[in-house]
Amino acid sequence: MAQVLEFKLPDLGEGLTEAEIVRWLVQVGDVVTVDQPVVEVETAKAMVEVPCPYGGVVTARYGDEGTELPVGAPLLTVAVGEPATEPEGSGNVLVGYGTQAPAARRRRVRSAAATTTANGHTRTPESVPAPPHARGSVPVRAQTSASAQAPAAAPPAAPVPAAALAGGPVPVISPLVRRLARDNGVDLRRLAGSGPDGLILRADVENALRAGTAPALTAAEQAVPAPAPAPRAEAGVRIPLKGVRGAIADKMSRSRREIPDATCWVDADATELMRARAAMNAAGAPKISLLALLARISTAALARFPELNSYVDTDAREIVRLDQVHIGFAAQTDRGLVVPVVRDAHTRDAESLTAEFARLTEAARTGTLTPGDLTGGTFTLNNYGVFGIDGSTPIVNHPEAAMLGVGRIIPKPWVHEGELAVRQVVQLSLTFDHRVCDGGTAGGFLRYVADCVEQPAVLLRTL
CATH class of the missing domain: 2.40.50.100 (RNA polymerase II/Efflux pump adaptor protein, barrel-sandwich hybrid domain)
Known part of the structure; x- marks a missing residue:
């Protein structure tokens, strides 16, 4: 049967x-x-x-x-x-x-x-x-x-959960939704969940926040669905903030809301770095990407300035310094901006970093990145130079403490060894959480990165 x-x-x-x-x-x-x-x-x-x-x-x-x-x-x-x-x-x-x-x-x-x-x-x-x-x-x-x-029938508006009325635990779909309500002062016991058997969903809390009256509403009032917002008079196309786009919006908003960030930047002569890369790739071994070299420089800099490989636990009011370096890198796809993460970047050489960057980039383009590929980063590398941009002040990838930005590398007039010459110049920027360190630490990190870009032999001290 x-x-x-x-x-x-x-x-x-x-x-x-x-x-x-x-x-x-x-x-x-x-x-x-x-x-x-x-x-x-x-x-x-x-x-x-x-x-x-x-x-x-x-x-x-x-x-x-x-x-x-x-x-x-x-x-x-x-x-x-x-x-x-x-x-x-x-x-x-x-x-x-x-x-x-x-x-x-x-x-x-x-x-x-x-x-x-x-x-x-x-x-x-x-x-x-x-x-x-x-x-x-x-x-x-x-x-x-x-x-x-029983035959299916259109259910009445969801009542306030019995557990809430009895003083028991309120059924909420996830701890994240419970925290969203707590951070915004929403009384879950006064919400009528729209999920199965009164389960409170994220949309219920967000609707209450938009209404602006959630904590003061009674259970009877919550049983009545909130009226839909009046349509705006302006013509235009409405694009729902959901999926990847919605996650980006939420994360960027949270970063701006919680992290007091600051940015410093410096111009660097990348001529020697580009020559070193050309020499590596002329040896017949697998090609080394510029992003991999920048990642290797970043891991060496983080070893010297570990304050920037950390995050702030706001609930405990503690700075958590991390032992492992997982580097995220910004990748633009048809589905929006994603940040795949290279695990244990501090243990990888340039060849290994190049291969992992290539694998994750291809997965991002084909939409086959897993949730595990997109989480757990401790530091982000943002190569916005691929868009023809010289500089930027990016938003820190919450909950990380810093992001290194790399502009385009282009020929510019530069004073080299006391004489004016045309050199390959790049602008480097560091946006950092001012809670984890002061400007001296951030400046020292960025200066070390610039020194490695200008004189790649500096890296030999850490190999």
């Missing part, structure tokens, strides 16, 4: 709480195998193919392409064969995370007949009749609650 199992959007890790459906990889009625990718989603960090932990016939899909779903929302249902209980997860890896056994049910689960979306509307999944051997059987998840067998 077949059973119909519901597969929900899994936790993709790295604090991600939602994902947008980009492309369905299966149709209703298709036969799927365990761990077969069934949908491609876009998170705030990467494009991810999500595998299904069940094997069987797809009986329903939830959400059209372009729909944004919270973690834990239903993705599809699968009619499986003989097992009397839900099968264990395969344990295989999904971009660094396993497909795990289903978690114990903590909330009432609705039947596959209808699903309530985050905005309170009822969406009926596209479906096909179950296979002949599955007809007449009771879905596993329908057995968990008698109310799940």
Whole structure:
């Protein structure tokens, strides 16, 4: 006897709480195998193919392409064969995370007949009749609650969670949403969550913040949906801030809000560095990239000035100095600006750095970077010279403490050994968190970088 199992959007890790459906990889009625990718989603960090932990016939899909779903929302249902209980997860890896056994049910689960979306509307999944051997059987998840067998109907506005009224814990989709509410003074006990069974989503907190009256509202007032903002009179195209673009906006806003940054810069004669690179690449070995040489210089500078390889723990009011150097580098893609991270850059030579930069750059262009490739950086290298720009005062990549900017390298008049000459000149800038160090430390770091650019032999002291 077949059973119909519901597969929900899994936790993709790295604090991600939602994902947008980009492309369905299966149709209703298709036969799927365990761990077969069934949908491609876009998170705030990467494009991810999500595998299904069940094997069987797809009986329903939830959400059209372009729909944004919270973690834990239903993705599809699968009619499986003989097992009397839900099968264990395969344990295989999904971009660094396993497909795990289903978690114990903590909330009432609705039947596959209808699903309530985050905005309170009822969406009926596209479906096909179950296979002949599955007809007449009771879905596993329908057995968990008698109310799940009732006909689907448009639900009323979500009430304030009972746990909140009783003084118990408020159901919130993630610690990040709870912190967002705490930082902005929003009383979660007065919010009516729009997620399953009153689960409070990030959109609920943001809507309350936009309304500006969330902490003072009563439970009865929160049960009434806030009116939609009046349309603006100006004509134009509205582009939602979501996915990668939304994550960039959130991170840059937070950086500006929390980090008191400052910038210093210097012009450097890069002629000798360019000659050294040409000599390396003429030896017949794998080519060395300029970005790799700059990264190697940066790791040597961070060894001398470790204050800049740190972050500020605002809650503990402590500066956390890090032992390992993970260098992020800005990469412009069709999906926006991303910052892949080279792990343990301080242990790599120029050849290894070149290979890793090339791998991550290609993954960024093809949209195959994993969340793990985009997190954990401790210092960022921003080569904006590729855009033909001389200088910049970039925003620090929160929660890091510093970013080294490199402008274009172009011929300029320069006084060299007491005579005017045409040299290859580059502008270097350092934007840093003024909480972790003062201008003397930042200036010393940047001067050392400039010295290595002008005289690459200086690096021999650290090799």
